[in-house]
Amino acid sequence: MRTTGGTGPVATTKPAPRETDEPPENELTAPSPADGPEPSSGDGPEDGRHLNPPLLLTLVLLTAVMLQDPIRGALSAPVMQSWMTVFVAVMVQALPFLVLGVLLSAAIAVFVPPSFFARALPKRPALAVPVAGAAGAVLPGCECASVPVAGALVRRGVTPAAALAFLLSAPAINPIVLTATAVAFPGDPEMVLARFVASLLVACAMGWLWHRLGRTDWLRPPARASYEDQGKGAAFWGSVRHDVMHAGGFLVVGAMAAATLKAVVPQEWLSAAAGNPVVSILALAALAVLLSICSEADAFVAASLTQFSLTARLTFLVVGPMIDLKLFAMQAGTFGRAFALRFAPATFALAVVVSALTGTVLL
Amino acid sequence: MNRVAQSALLFLLGATLLHAGTTDLYLRYVKAGLRPLVLLAGVVLIATAAATLWYERRRTPGHEHHEPRISWLLALPVLALILVAPPALGSYSASHTGTALTKPFGFPDLPADGPLRLGVADYAGRAVYDDGRSLRDRELKITGFVTLDRAGAPYLVRMGLNCCAADAQPVKIALTGDVPPVLSPDTWLEITGRYTPRRTKDPVNDGPIPYLEVTRAKPVPTPHDPYDETWNT
DSSP: OOTTOSSHHHHHHSOOOOOTTSOSSOTTOOOOTTOTTOGGGSOGGGGGGSOOHHHHHHHHHHHHHHTHHHHHHHTTSHHHHHHHHHHHHHHHHHHHHHHHHHHHHHHHHHHSOHHHHHHHSOSSHHHHHHHHHHHGGGOOSOHHHHHHHHHHHHHTTOOHHHHHHHHHHHHHHSHHHHHHHHHHOTTOTHHHHHHHHHHHHHHHHHHHHHHHHOOGGGOOOOOOOOSTTSOHHHHHHHHHHHHHHHHHHHHHHHHHHHHHHHHHSOTHHHHHHTTSHHHHHHHHHHHHHHHOOOTTTHHHHHHHOTTSOHHHHHHHHHHHHHOOHHHHHHHHHHHOHHHHHHHHHHHHHHHHHHHHHHHHHHO | OOHHHHHHHHHHHHHHHHHHHHSGGGGGTBOGGGHHHHHHHHHHHHHHHHHHHHHHHHSOTTOOOOOOGGGGGGHHHHHIIIIIOOOOOOHHHHHHSOOOOOOOSOOOOOOSSSOEEEOHHHHHHHHHHSTTTTTTTOOEEEEEEEEEOTTOOEEEEEEEOSSBGGGOEEEEEEEEESOOSOOOTTOEEEEEEEEEEEEEEOTTTOOEEEEEEEEEEEEOOOOSSOSBOSTTO
């Protein structure tokens, strides 16, 4: 580390260029201890008055260590403990998959030439959508991995409609998730088929819908510093760093939301919803969005919701990997808020309708 | 956030994951099978931090690249894990979630003699779905933590885990017989007792809860892995 600190020489000689891929104003940001005096928002001459970030980080850590006992005391209430445990658990569970997805996305961005995707995918977007959707079956991971990979695909020139079909199908129809579903529903093997069919249908339908109605200016593909003038190593690690910092921050927002709901919403509400077939489908769809469970584990949770019909539980399994709080935050970070605000409700509605129909036919 | 700060945060995050993965700490949050992935993620994050510093030193000035403020939130899991290290889910979650007992695939033969060590879910499954056939007239030893319901009735509980604590669900056994007069929630007990056909329903989800007739209750330390992973697999 240079003795002048990170911002010094650059910021004083010329105004720091505003990043183009910075989300406009981060309304999603919950207050973080270090949020206030963050220097990246200040341009040019004012930088001298700000603390520099490494120093700030050190101060926050030292303060937290000194106040360890009062903090522990405040957090010892059972609700807070349970909240913290679920929050940390979601982070510890999702970070490895996020890191895997980020490595894969950096490899695509740096080592795979755009011409590869031009050859591998059909020229016509309407045909590229189902091919990309079915290709989702080969990415063994959960939804945290698919967001950065889909972002890399868009940057590599894959038509957004196809990349979005991949984004939606990959977390739901890969072999790990389907195996978990088969294990969780030993008495109902048709559940695996229904999940596969419904998820692929929704993914392709959303791809086609985007192809017909989507507008490029809704989508904010991260216009990042071009990698052409750097070595491959610098480009690769630069991409990994950027994606982890970016998607990781949004993952924290999602994990906090999921922990809040898990700790606060009483389970009695669910039992009340289970009686009516329509209400139960909507209730489990909403629950899938709110709980934000990893798609590799959601089948076991669905299996335990025994008071609900199989169709309602299928809806839970189809909606969860496609749209939940964590994913919404990550999509807004990767593709922009204008995109996420349109894409998420459409996906939700379509997923509910398709799984209700699939459930009626197959289950 | 400039690159030196990003590098520091990435390093802390990676080091925290390595710390959790090399001790038993990670078992409070995720299943044991995720350990290699947690360690790998820690190593990759530290490598990213090192590479960021390395390329930062050789970079020509003028391309300062700030990440949005939301990246600062990544300090929260670091603080939570290092400073607080919240305990595994306990009686609070257990009393707010219905028992997740489901019918087991089968009932493998149990050892013929001596006191029988059983998991909470194993006992509950055999008691409810096998009418306790293999349990009658045997001395049983079961370990779990104490949960009290709203009326103060004691249960012995073990949380089951499929992936991470966000999907953890309890299996409960109600206690009767020689129950210690004062039981505080979250105490780990090794219960010695006998099968009884008596059953009740979970007030939360109407799930079946078998009773266990307690003859002796011995406090034990929290087990190495607080969750029951044999469950459902």
